[in-house]
Amino acid sequence: MRIMLVTDQYPPMVGGVPAVVHGLAVDFVNRGHLVWVAAPSQGPHDMHSLEQKVRVYRYSSFEWPTYEGLRIPFLPFMPMRNLLKRSDPDIIHIHSPIVLGNIAQILAGGLRKPVIATNHYLPINMSRALSVDPLFGKPFNNITYSYLVSFCNRCEYVTAPTKTALDLLYEHGLRAPAGVISNGIDLKQFSPGERSVEMLQRYNLPLDRPIVLHVNRLSEEKRINILLDAVAKMHLAAHIALAGSGPAEAELREQVERLHIGDRISFLGFVNDDDLLALRRSANLFVIASEADLQSLATMEAMACGLPVIAADSYALPELVHTGENGYLFPPGNSDELARLLDTMLADPALCKQMGAKSLAIIAAHDRLKVIEKWESLYRRLSNEFIEARQRKLQYRMARKNPHFKRSAKRPSRIVRTGDLKLE
Numbered sequence: 001m002r003i004m005l006v007t008d009q010y011p012p013m014v015g016g017v018p019a020v021v022h023g024l025a026v027d028f029v030n031r032g033h034l035v036w037v038a039a040p041s042q043g044p045h046d047m048h049s050l051e052q053k054v055r056v057y058r059y060s061s062f063e064w065p066t067y068e069g070l071r072i073p074f075l076p077f078m079p080m081r082n083l084l085k086r087s088d089p090d091i092i093h094i095h096s097p098i099v100l101g102n103i104a105q106i107l108a109g110g111l112r113k114p115v116i117a118t119n120h121y122l123p124i125n126m127s128r129a130l131s132v133d134p135l136f137g138k139p140f141n142n143i144t145y146s147y148l149v150s151f152c153n154r155c156e157y158v159t160a161p162t163k164t165a166l167d168l169l170y171e172h173g174l175r176a177p178a179g180v181i182s183n184g185i186d187l188k189q190f191s192p193g194e195r196s197v198e199m200l201q202r203y204n205l206p207l208d209r210p211i212v213l214h215v216n217r218l219s220e221e222k223r224i225n226i227l228l229d230a231v232a233k234m235h236l237a238a239h240i241a242l243a244g245s246g247p248a249e250a251e252l253r254e255q256v257e258r259l260h261i262g263d264r265i266s267f268l269g270f271v272n273d274d275d276l277l278a279l280r281r282s283a284n285l286f287v288i289a290s291e292a293d294l295q296s297l298a299t300m301e302a303m304a305c306g307l308p309v310i311a312a313d314s315y316a317l318p319e320l321v322h323t324g325e326n327g328y329l330f331p332p333g334n335s336d337e338l339a340r341l342l343d344t345m346l347a348d349p350a351l352c353k354q355m356g357a358k359s360l361a362i363i364a365a366h367d368r369l370k371v372i373e374k375w376e377s378l379y380r381r382l383s384n385e386f387i388e389a390r391q392r393k394l395q396y397r398m399a400r401k402n403p404h405f406k407r408s409a410k411r412p413s414r415i416v417r418t419g420d421l422k423l424e
Helices: 016-030 077-088 099-111 130-132 137-153 163-171 197-202 223-233 249-259 273-282 297-304 336-348 348-367 368-401
Strands: 002-006 036-039 047-051 056-057 061-063 072-073 091-094 117-120 156-162 178-180 211-213 237-244 266-267 284-288 309-312 325-329
Touching: 002 077, 016 036, 016 056, 016 297, 016 368, 036 072, 036 077, 036 099, 047 223, 056 077, 072 099, 077 099, 091 099, 091 368, 099 117, 099 137, 137 163, 137 237, 156 163, 156 368, 163 178, 163 297, 197 273, 211 273, 211 297, 211 348, 223 237, 223 249, 223 266, 223 336, 237 273, 249 266, 284 297, 284 336, 297 309, 297 348, 325 336, 348 368
Parallel strands: 002 036, 002 091, 036 056, 091 117, 117 156, 156 178, 211 237, 211 284, 237 266, 284 309, 309 325
Antiparallel strands: 047 056, 061 072
């Protein structure tokens, strides 16, 4: 198949959406498909390159002032149109409903191409301050969802990585055919392994205390401040390794000094994939206090490495963390309960091991190989529907020119949908 992926977030940008889209692109190419990616450049010039056999077209952009690392393209209508005409994709899959996604959706109609949209966003991802503001929060959330759902309803099919994420769209008026497809996890890459003393030493992590790992962007909506408050309230000696960087780092470091927990916290900064895998295998527990995740790749990767998880009972995290089975959920923002659960689990290594094994069983359903097969099935179905619709339209026009045309013939719709694909 010929596949076009459209996204405003793609490597070298770090984060969940860039990782998901890059993973899909590479997996599709490795399965014999032709793949194009449309994404912002890292500067003021258009450029294209072949990256791991993926044809990546990057369009001139500027950095978004309120979100570090996010690039906004300069409305490349004609370059995008030329790319779509040259590549002639069977399917256009949009992962960012903003600049490039809007352009691709507009052009797809004229070029008669089927469009899938995947929603990765929450209003809080765009601005926590506005999303939770007592005066402006509700209007901001309503406006954001109104835009997202309006965009999605103009697509042939809509997906979300979790039932929670899809239900949010339904609650705000989604009418387009839709289904759940997990972001998936590469279970060949992420798996349990031996504890690495060398890796712990490389990052100056203690060998004589349990290691609690947190991997995420250091930003306000990830609520790492709640984790730091909990550490100050813990009774058990443990060490927290924070892997990641972001705009809230300076504020979080000040909080660590204020709470006098500097000897229990390590800011690791950006950690490369190989080191991060070894750190997951060397940790005792994974924790996430975020209130802004529609799935959480970081949690999935930790589970695939056999770690139990303590997570905030927020949005889609309960779909991964089953309290009492592979970890525990705590009320969002409740550092007292988080501290209690950390003490409880770290004091019982046998419990952690048992729950880690359950993490492996739960994450097996998210194997990326199964996910890719679901995408391929959906792509083929939509592409075939479009081909059949075009053929019916051509036959109708020919029949109109035929003097024996029957007046009872029904004019076909532009697109004929056969119903939702069962993807759960």
